[in-house]
Amino acid sequence: xxxxxxxxxxxxxxxxxxxxxxxxxxxxxxxxxxxxxxxxxxxxxxxxxxxxxxxxxxxxxxxxxxxxxxxxxxxxxxxxxxxxxxxxxxxxxxxxxxxxxxxxxxxxxxxxxxxxxxxxxxxxxxxxxxxxxxxxxxxxxxxxxxxxxxxx
Numbered sequence: 001x002x003x004x005x006x007x008x009x010x011x012x013x014x015x016x017x018x019x020x021x022x023x024x025x026x027x028x029x030x031x032x033x034x035x036x037x038x039x040x041x042x043x044x045x046x047x048x049x050x051x052x053x054x055x056x057x058x059x060x061x062x063x064x065x066x067x068x069x070x071x072x073x074x075x076x077x078x079x080x081x082x083x084x085x086x087x088x089x090x091x092x093x094x095x096x097x098x099x100x101x102x103x104x105x106x107x108x109x110x111x112x113x114x115x116x117x118x119x120x121x122x123x124x125x126x127x128x129x130x131x132x133x134x135x136x137x138x139x140x141x142x143x144x145x146x147x148x149x150x151x152x
Contacts, residue, residue, distance in 0.1 A: 001053070003028050006106055010051045012081040012130050020123045027112035032104050039097040039105070042070075046086040046093050047110045052078050055103030060096040074141060075100060084131050087113070 003025040007013045013024055030053070033039055040046055042062055056077050060070040073095070076082055085094050087110050117124035 003030075003106060006051065006053050006079065009079040010081065010106075011079060011134055012049065012051060012084075012127060014130060015126050016123065020120065020126075023116050023120070023123070024108070024113070027116065028106045028108055030104060031107050032102065033099040035099055035102050037099045037103075039099065039103075040083075040093050042094065042096045043092045046083055049081060049083045049087050049108040049110070049113065050097075051106040051108070052076055052080050052082075053104040053106055054078060056100035057082065057103055057105075058098050058100050060098065061094070062096075070096060073145060074138070081131075081134055084134060086110075088131065 004018070004021050007016070007021045007025055007028075013021060016024070028051075039050070039057065042060075056075050058072045059074045059076065059082070060072050063069045063071055082097055083093070085091060113127075117127065
């Protein structure tokens with residue numbers, strides 16, 4: 001599938017005009033990981049956003065500073081974005097991401113995307129609005145997980 005076709009369906013780039021999708025597609029690359037492959041680890045430095053093109057990935061977090069025990073908190077599917085927190089604030093990765101299946105991902109380097117956003121404020125508005133929506137949904141999910149853990 002063409003990168004533009006993937007971006008048309010992606011949560012990150014929904015509502016972008018075709019011309020703008022092509023600008024984003026021009027800075028994307030593709031990468032694949034085998035089932036159970038680690039895409040990145042919690043606390044690692046990262047400068048990329050990812051869009052799942054095919055397959056599923058799991059989000060895992062460490063359960064404490066002094067343990068290696070991890071818990072899966074969410075699974076992402078085709079056209080969903082991850083790596084956004086490091087993109088937004090430059091902080092280390094907040095979770096480990098692993099392939100559930102053999103996966104194909106689009107990779108978007110932050111510098112390239114920031115250049116597009118700087119030159120095209122309307123594109124920046126749409127992408128940042130989409131990122132806020134993604135984060136709001138994930139925060140709600142986390143709140144529900146937390147609520148469930150303290151009720152039982």
